[in-house]
Amino acid sequence: GENVEQHPSTLSVQEGDSAVIKCTYSDSASNYFPWYKQELGKGPQLIIDIRSNVGEKKDQRIAVTLNKTAKHFSLHITETQPEDSAVYFCAASRGGNQFYFGTGTSLTVIP
Amino acid sequence: KAGVTQTPRYLIKTRGQQVTLSCSPISGHRSVSWYQQTPGQGLQFLFEYFSETQRNKGNFPGRFSGRQFSNSRSEMNVSTLELGDSALYLCASSFSGSAVDEQFFGPGTRLTVL
Numbered sequence: 001g002e003n004v005e006q007h008p009s010t011l012s013v014q015e016g017d018s019a020v021i022k023c024t025y026s027d028s029a030s031n032y033f034p035w036y037k038q039e040l041g042k043g044p045q046l047i048i049d050i051r052s053n054v055g056e057k058k059d060q061r062i063a064v065t066l067n068k069t070a071k072h073f074s075l076h077i078t079e080t081q082p083e084d085s086a087v088y089f090c091a092a093s094r095g096g097n098q099f100y101f102g103t104g105t106s107l108t109v110i111p
Numbered sequence: 112k113a114g115v116t117q118t119p120r121y122l123i124k125t126r127g128q129q130v131t132l133s134c135s136p137i138s139g140h141r142s143v144s145w146y147q148q149t150p151g152q153g154l155q156f157l158f159e160y161f162s163e164t165q166r167n168k169g170n171f172p173g174r175f176s177g178r179q180f181s182n183s184r185s186e187m188n189v190s191t192l193e194l195g196d197s198a199l200y201l202c203a204s205s206f207s208g209s210a211v212d213e214q215f216f217g218p219g220t221r222l223t224v225l
Contacts (some may be wrong), residue, residue, distance in 0.1 A: 001170075034213070043115070043201050043216030044154070089154060097142050097205055097214065098167040101154035 002027040006093050006102025013080050014110050021105045023090035030092040033066060033073045034099070038087045047088075050074070081110045108109040113138065115204050115217035123223045129190040133219045136183050136204030142166075143185040144214065145177060148199040157200075160185055189222075197224045 003026040013019050025033075031052040036044035048059045050057045050073065057064050066073040076104075077084055090102040116135045124130050136143050144167075145157040156169040160179035177187040183204075189196055199221050203214040 036216075041218070043203075043218050045216065046213055049213070091154075097144055097159050097161075097212075098156055098169075099144075099214065100156065101146075103153040 002030060002092055002094070002100040004090060004102045006090050006105060008094075008105060009103065010106045010108075012108045012110060015080060015082060017080055019075075019080055019084070019107055019109075021075045021088055021090070022072060023074070023092075023102050024070075024098075025092040026071065027092065027094060028068075028098075029094040030100075031095070033064070034091050034093075034103075035062075035064060035075050036091065038089065038104075044089055044107065069110045071077045077107075080107075080111045082109050082111050085109045086095045115202055115215050117200075117202050117217040117220050119220060120218065121221045121223075123225065124192050125225050126192055126194060128192050129188060130192060130222060131186055131188045132200055132222070134185045134187075134202030134204075134217060136185070136202075137215055140204035140215075141183050141208050142205045142207065143179055144203045144205075145187050145202040146203065147171070147183070148219070149197075154201070157187065171193075176203065177204055192224045194224050196222065198222060 007021045034049035038044045063076040086103045091099045093099045118133045142161045144159040159167040163179045174190045179185045199219040201219045203216045205214045
């Protein structure tokens with residue numbers, strides 16, 4: 001089955017700096033890669049996603065890049081704010097609403 | 112539009128007991144997936160239901176089961192609870208079944224097995 005690895009497990013950045021989280025996947029048939037943000041006591045919330053026919057996608061301060069050849073994708077958050085502090089998960093899916101998640105990155109933005 | 116709701120939010124059981132968790136998807140969504148979240152294993156896929164049929168299943172023992180009703184509400188059941196079943200159980204709903212589309216997660220049910 002699919003195996004998704006995520007790095008780093010923890011990340012601290014100063015407010016205003018950028019944060020980058022990286023994931024790799026093993027199943028070349030995976031074609032959908034969402035990123036989720038999970039705050040304490042809440043379920044994961046989709047923040048951005050990318051499909052395998054696209055190399056990059058941006059939404060305001062958040063961007064995701066995908067390298068299908070290398071089987072890795074990354075989340076980039078620019079101009080970080082304290083409210084960006086949360087756990088971030090990457091995921092991969094080949095369909096059927098079955099998702100494989102990375103182990104999460106705890107992001108702390110220091111004011 | 113109301114989000115995904117899960118009940119109960121917290122549950123404490125003892126080993127050997129069984130438990131039933133409930134999930135109400137977003138109105139109009141027909142696909143419901145269940146995940147187990149633990150600090151050690153992260154988010155792991157349990158199963159997915161679409162139109163009352165289990166369509167996908169993860170690598171969990173048969174003690175974990177589920178069902179979906181005609182109104183798309185779903186329940187999952189864990190029998191003969193073990194300490195290792197302590198986790199946050201998340202339910203996610205999505206509109207379609209055939210294509211990969213956005214999943215919306217509920218807040219989860221925190222199960223503690225003593």
